[in-house]
Amino acid sequence: MIPRPVSRDPAPQPSVPSVLLLATLITGVLALAGRQMGAQDYAAHPGGAPRDGATVYAAHCAECHGASGKGDGPASFLLSPHPRDFSIGSYKIRTTETGSVPTDEDLLRSIRRGLHGTAMPGWESLLPDTEIRNVVEHVKSYSPSFAGTRPQIVTVGADVVSSPASVARGFAVYERLQCGACHGADGRGSGAVATEFEDDWGQPMRAADLTEPWTFRGGATARDVFMRFRTGMSGTPMPSFKDSATDAEMWDLANYVLSLARKPVWAMNADEVAAHYAREEAEANAHPIERGRHLVDSMGCALCHSPLDDSRRVLPGMKLAGGMRIRVEPFGDYVTGNLTSDVETGLGGWTDEEIVRVMTQGILRDGTRLLPYPMDWPSFSTLASDDLRAIIAYLRTVPPVSNRIPPPRRPLLPIYLWGKFRMLILGADLPMTFHAGNAGTPVAHADAAAPQGGR
Ligand code: HEC
Numbered sequence: 001m002i003p004r005p006v007s008r009d010p011a012p013q014p015s016v017p018s019v020l021l022l023a024t025l026i027t028g029v030l031a032l033a034g035r036q037m038g039a040q041d042y043a044a045h046p047g048g049a050p051r052d053g054a055t056v057y058a059a060h061c062a063e064c065h066g067a068s069g070k071g072d073g074p075a076s077f078l079l080s081p082h083p084r085d086f087s088i089g090s091y092k093i094r095t096t097e098t099g100s101v102p103t104d105e106d107l108l109r110s111i112r113r114g115l116h117g118t119a120m121p122g123w124e125s126l127l128p129d130t131e132i133r134n135v136v137e138h139v140k141s142y143s144p145s146f147a148g149t150r151p152q153i154v155t156v157g158a159d160v161v162s163s164p165a166s167v168a169r170g171f172a173v174y175e176r177l178q179c180g181a182c183h184g185a186d187g188r189g190s191g192a193v194a195t196e197f198e199d200d201w202g203q204p205m206r207a208a209d210l211t212e213p214w215t216f217r218g219g220a221t222a223r224d225v226f227m228r229f230r231t232g233m234s235g236t237p238m239p240s241f242k243d244s245a246t247d248a249e250m251w252d253l254a255n256y257v258l259s260l261a262r263k264p265v266w267a268m269n270a271d272e273v274a275a276h277y278a279r280e281e282a283e284a285n286a287h288p289i290e291r292g293r294h295l296v297d298s299m300g301c302a303l304c305h306s307p308l309d310d311s312r313r314v315l316p317g318m319k320l321a322g323g324m325r326i327r328v329e330p331f332g333d334y335v336t337g338n339l340t341s342d343v344e345t346g347l348g349g350w351t352d353e354e355i356v357r358v359m360t361q362g363i364l365r366d367g368t369r370l371l372p373y374p375m376d377w378p379s380f381s382t383l384a385s386d387d388l389r390a391i392i393a394y395l396r397t398v399p400p401v402s403n404r405i406p407p408p409r410r411p412l413l414p415i416y417l418w419g420k421f422r423m424l425i426l427g428a429d430l431p432m433t434f435h436a437g438n439a440g441t442p443v444a445h446a447d448a449a450a451p452q453g454g455r
């Protein structure tokens with residue numbers, strides 16, 4: 001199973017429906033990845049000899065980082081940020097100069113503690129330390145950068161203890177170095193000049209919210225924060241400021257950044273929590289498309305609504321274009337709908353009400369009722385109307401992809417009833433199989449002979 005990231009500080013909790021959805025999804029991913037992963041469990045082998053790096057990697061890392069270390073494991077396309085591609089040898093969390101490989105200690109630390117705010121779990125409590133050391137050697141073997149070069153370690157003096165004077169000096173450094181161009185004057189993006197970022201692997205990313213230090217990948221002590229802008233975060237737009245500021249200035253800056261931390265939700269009283277969520281909601285409503293994108297990503301709509309290849313990667317250009325065939329034993333074969341804005345074969349011709357109706361009541365455009373599987377629409381029915389509107393607003397921006405989806409193949413009534421009996425009375429589980437390939441068909445435009453579109 002994919003373990004939850006182990007984080008010292010509890011992260012803000014997603015809403016209950018999205019937790020349920022994520023659970024459903026992760027089960028889905030596992031169904032897909034199951035054959036490969038087998039019945040591995042994460043506990044150390046009691047009494048057994050420590051496993052070598054390649055074995056540990058295959059059992060615990062390949063599912064995200066890919067069998068050949070290229071960051072393309074079966075679960076990777078669902079994750080934002082994507083799992084690291086180890087073949088390039090570029091690392092975010094280092095105590096070494098820009099351009100240098102990280103030290104073994106850097107890698108050990110990221111693997112032991114995980115990268116907060118991402119899917120990268122902390123392995124400290126899951127793997128024996130010898131196995132973590134073995135897997136570090138294995139990870140390094142994917143990139144030639146480690147061969148024959150020594151990490152250029154950054155030397156740092158003693159910590160500068162935070163004080164009002166240091167924080168005030170740090171504020172001036174923040175202004176002078178124009179951190180706010182990316183992070184905003186308030187550390188959470190207000191007035192930022194650059195708002196859209198990509199990492200070196202072409203994945204969209206955002207600048208860290210400096211008021212939420214528990215999401216910092218590399219930890220939230222002053223020394224951690226100091227290191228991130230001292231060394232830069234390779235592969236991301238976050239640069240090194242080594243030539244623009246002295247160490248003393250950077251310590252003040254680290255103290256300033258940490259002074260921006262807002263109170264985490266778990267430390268707020270009831271009034272503060274209410275005010276916090278009211279503000280978040282106002283912001284979300286001001287940016288519905290962003291909000292919708294986030295919901296569609298985190299609820300994993302693309303996991304089902306995209307056709308995958310045999311290695312369970314989305315077929316190029318087909319994200320959200322539907323066409324994945326899901327067999328639900330014995331209830332038939334269901335092909336997922338095309339959610340792109342294509343007018344003929346996607347949601348382009350649907351009204352908002354029609355989309356809301358299928359998501360919250362399971363009723364298709366032609367009045368057909370959906371079973372509560374494979375798509376767990378009953379859990380969508382609890383979505384707030386703002387969230388539904390945001391999802392729709394985002395789906396309307398997904399570029400059109402022509403892919404006509406065939407109707408489901410349903411079984412004969414007696415087989416259906418027998419299935420219900422087995423499920424409800426005998427408590428049997430419904431086996432669900434996710435098939436590779438696209439079960440839809442692209443439609444040539446202006447093809448008058450094509451049958452009438454949509455469903
Ligand atoms: C559930 C998915 C997942 C699993 C399983 C996983 N990782 Fe990761 N890993 C990630 C993601 C996502 C990132 C990238 C985070 C980022 O870019 O901020 C990452 C990043 C890393 C990094 C890069 C750190 C840096 O400084 O850039 C290392 C090293 C790493 N993982 C090692 C491992 C090892 C070793 C294992 C197995 C013991 C493993 N990971 C298992 C998702 C995973």
Ligand code: HEC
Pocket residue numbers: 092174177178179180181182183194197205206207208210215216217218219225228229233236237238239241253257
């Ligand atoms: C060109 C845009 C840009 C500038 C300028 C910039 N940052 Fe960043 N910063 C980013 C991005 C993008 C990330 C997110 C990296 C990631 O998530 O992997 C980030 C991440 C961070 C983090 C989180 C580190 C972690 O462990 O996750 C801190 C702290 C930070 N920046 C502080 C600063 C400070 C202080 C300055 C000014 C000295 C600064 N940044 C300037 C783009 C920028």
Ligand code: HEC
Pocket residue numbers: 025028295296299300301302303304305326334335336337338339355358359364370374375376391405408455
């Ligand atoms: C577990 C897989 C799964 C997940 C996750 C999923 N869906 Fe579906 N969805 C389906 C299937 C299968 C159908 C088609 C059902 C049928 O036609 O009988 C469908 C149908 C739809 C339809 C009707 C489109 C059409 O052409 O029939 C919409 C709209 C839709 N889903 C939106 C979403 C959205 C938005 C999400 C994420 C919030 C989502 N779905 C998540 C499996 C899934």
